[in-house]
Amino acid sequence: MAIHEVRAMLPGVFYRKPAPSDPNYKEEGDAVSKGDVIGLIEVMKSFHEVISDADGTIRAFKVENEDAIMPGQVLAEIEG
């Protein structure tokens, strides 16, 4: 099983859900397909979707909801 890392393209704040009152996009253990939204990055008050670039299962999120992140930082691992 290969492990694929989803990395941040932008600096900012990582969110696992579309809005504070909504459920998470994905939980650890959930199946994902290429193109699925797994989180949001807020940079300078604008929001950008984090898209899975692999098919598989989410093994782990490597950052917490609302954590500050830097470009290139690993956000999640996908087992495919």
Add this chain to the structure above:
Amino acid sequence: MSLSKILIANRGEIAVRIIRAAKELGLKTVQVYSSADETSLAVQMADEAVEIGPPAAKKSYLDIDAVLKAARETGADAIHPGYGFLAENAEFADAVAAAGITFVGPSGDVIRRMGDKASARQAATEAGVPTVPGSQGVIDDLNEACRLAENIGFPVMIKATAGGGGRGIRIANSAGEFMALAPQASSEAEAAFGDGGLYLEKVIERARHIEVQILGDGENFIHCYERECSLQRRRQKVWEEAPSAALSSDVRERLCASAVALAAAVRYKGAGTIEYLYDDASGDYYFIEMNTRIQVEHPVTESITGIDLLAEMIAVAGGQPLSVRQEDVTYRGHAIEVRINAEDPAANFMPFPGVVGDLRIPGGPGVRFDHMLYQGYQIPPFYDSLLGKLIVSADSREKAIIRLKRAICELGLDGLKTTAPLFKALAEAPDVLSGDVHTKWLEPWLEANSDKLSSQ
């Protein structure tokens, strides 16, 4: 009451501007900052700096208790809120006053009254300031409302009283459409907000955004003429100028007098802005809202009137009367401000935080650059994208645009993508040169001129 130490409850270029004004008034300065802003220019310039929390604004710049704690610990006797963050938060203004500290701005009650759309509209009406024609409060009877819409003239906007974020808004172009759309808007509002109440407002098709700068000390109320901010993208102003080239002197005098009447009606204390829509076709103007704070674009007013708005704000908060009387306020020439944001205009204005490389600041006659930059500064990604404001002034609008182009070419800002190329292109756009613009002008222009927006 004389102030001695001012705390700046803000960040970025406006914090730098407030520190400069405070120092010129002989005040000590305290800059509060989030952990992401430790290296900021404002922190370096202030006499003292206090960390108040982590990067997220709600845990730092919006944390009222943290700001007040910093004020108490440093012995600050005044707090300047800048714009955004807590600037128009009535509870904050109340809490500052309750702590025995001077809030640089109006009272919590005035902020509350002018911050609520309905009560601000009512205050404007009572002061004789025209508001956008529409229904008096909530629509009770659909047929009666339709007759009112016919009197106002189509198109009309059907809005939810509990609305927000564009939800529950419909535009009806005819009586038939009105009768079909109003029930839809009501049920959408009912579902979204639990309140199906609707009201009507005339649609002003081609409007300019014109706003009047006012100052008050609670006894005296003056205007410092108007600014025009019609060039907007996603309802964000990008280019502001003073005076507006669209107003006749007769309209200008009436518009500014109406703003003073409203300021006097609420016994305003501090600097404020009264915003209007101006209809070129009819020459009518309509109150939209009041901002009870200093605005981003205040330097264009300072440039044409010579009044230091920040200094007046702070002096008035300290109990002094305004230093100028209305008859002493005159304007000269023309000023333009453009917002240098860390956004890539060639990539749909994608934010572009990064590290400031080689930095060349424009200068020479009639050029002012209010900013938060220095070489090697890492722009934090957590706040808005405004890096600075380039302000030019000259004898005429035509010369100011030429000067703007010259100054933009002098600006060197390596390591970041900025909105500077947009302003170079706008300074050559025929409609901008002739002043033939309105609030819906910029977005289609951007679509049609995307090839002109790259930095190469």
